[in-house]
Amino acid sequence: MVDGGRKVLANLIHSQVDVHERFGGVVPELAARDHLERLPHLLDAALQKAGAQPGDLDLVAVTRGPGLIGCLLVGVGVAEGLAAAWSKPLTGVNHLWGHIYAAMLSRPDLEPPLLGLVVSGAHSDLVRMPEHGRFEVLGRTRDDAAGEAFDKAARMLGLGFPGGPALDRLARQGDPDRQPLPRSSLPGLEYSFSGVKTALLYRLRDLGETVSERDRADLAAAFERSVVESLVEKLDQALEDSPYGEVVVAGGVAANTLLRKRAAEVVAGRATLTMPPIELCTDNAAMIAAAGFYAARHGADADPSLGWD
Numbered sequence: 001m002v003d004g005g006r007k008v009l010a011n012l013i014h015s016q017v018d019v020h021e022r023f024g025g026v027v028p029e030l031a032a033r034d035h036l037e038r039l040p041h042l043l044d045a046a047l048q049k050a051g052a053q054p055g056d057l058d059l060v061a062v063t064r065g066p067g068l069i070g071c072l073l074v075g076v077g078v079a080e081g082l083a084a085a086w087s088k089p090l091t092g093v094n095h096l097w098g099h100i101y102a103a104m105l106s107r108p109d110l111e112p113p114l115l116g117l118v119v120s121g122a123h124s125d126l127v128r129m130p131e132h133g134r135f136e137v138l139g140r141t142r143d144d145a146a147g148e149a150f151d152k153a154a155r156m157l158g159l160g161f162p163g164g165p166a167l168d169r170l171a172r173q174g175d176p177d178r179q180p181l182p183r184s185s186l187p188g189l190e191y192s193f194s195g196v197k198t199a200l201l202y203r204l205r206d207l208g209e210t211v212s213e214r215d216r217a218d219l220a221a222a223f224e225r226s227v228v229e230s231l232v233e234k235l236d237q238a239l240e241d242s243p244y245g246e247v248v249v250a251g252g253v254a255a256n257t258l259l260r261k262r263a264a265e266v267v268a269g270r271a272t273l274t275m276p277p278i279e280l281c282t283d284n285a286a287m288i289a290a291a292g293f294y295a296a297r298h299g300a301d302a303d304p305s306l307g308w309d
């Protein structure tokens with residue numbers, strides 16, 4: 001629950017880690033069912049936390065995509081029901097807009113135009129946001145998203161689910177120079193992370209049973225460096241291509257320790273960098289509420305020409 005698109009009143013998260021952990025990844029059907037079970041309770045708790053009644057609300061915002069279709073259907077169904085029961089307008093929000101708007105929750109004076117890097121489990125997108133409600137994709141990944149690559153690498157390294165944070169922790173103990181991994185170098189503002197993933201697979205296969213704890217930490221650090229250096233290289237290039245006063249790096253992978261450090265170094269002295277606090281980087285309701293506030297105001301929620309999915 002958010003006030004004026006900028007202030008978080010309540011932001012409750014129900015983690016599904018225990019539902020998916022034993023499968024080593026998200027099981028879409030279980031995710032959707034858990035959404036259905038949890039949403040009503042979370043809504044009650046959020047209203048209570050914010051000290052609000054349904055009558056106090058101006059608008060109901062819901063993620064309309066991109067995302068897992070079953071979860072989206074549950075969310076949209078519940079939101080439609082609430083909007084009808086409470087006689088409130090309903091706004092559908094692009095999930096990726098939400099990640100950018102998370103930065104506005106952490107810096108209430110932040111305004112477009114801005115350059116955004118949204119890095120999540122399914123996206124690695126560089127975008128230009130000229131004004132509220134307008135986004136233009138400048139570049140993206142040709143294959144895996146950064147978060148997906150981290151999750152798969154973590155799985156290869158025998159780390160638990162979710163993989164990204166576990167790989168981040170292990171990489172802190174490793175030396176990226178001891179067993180360096182290759183980094184993709186595509187022209188323009190495109191990313192590719194499948195090559196480094198395959199390189200890690202082969203390296204682990206070569207090491208076989210002899211793989212030590214130190215090897216695993218070093219490989220985690222090398223993998224993380226390869227992905228992060230690609231991400232910041234294109235960020236650097238986008239800043240070279242045209243000047244921006246504001247840069248936002250957001251999405252689940254923006255929680256990564258090395259990315260936070262390297263993005264700050266690359267942007268320093270050229271623009272103001274905003275990265276949401278960790279709890280607003282990974283998917284959350286507050287970012288959707290914030291984006292919904294601006295989408296409703298600018299009438300952009302129904303724009304089919306968005307092209308950001």
Ligand code: KG4
Pocket residue numbers: 119120121122123146147148150151162163164165168251252253254255256257281282283
């Ligand atoms: O935005 P998000 O919460 O969900 C999607 O929209 O996909 O991003 C989740 C992704 C996962 O792939 C997760 O492993 C990754 O973000 N992630 C991280 C870290 N924390 C979350 N990746 C690397 N380092 C982290 N600290």
Ligand code: ZN
Pocket residue numbers: 095099120121251252282283
């Ligand atoms: Zn996300």
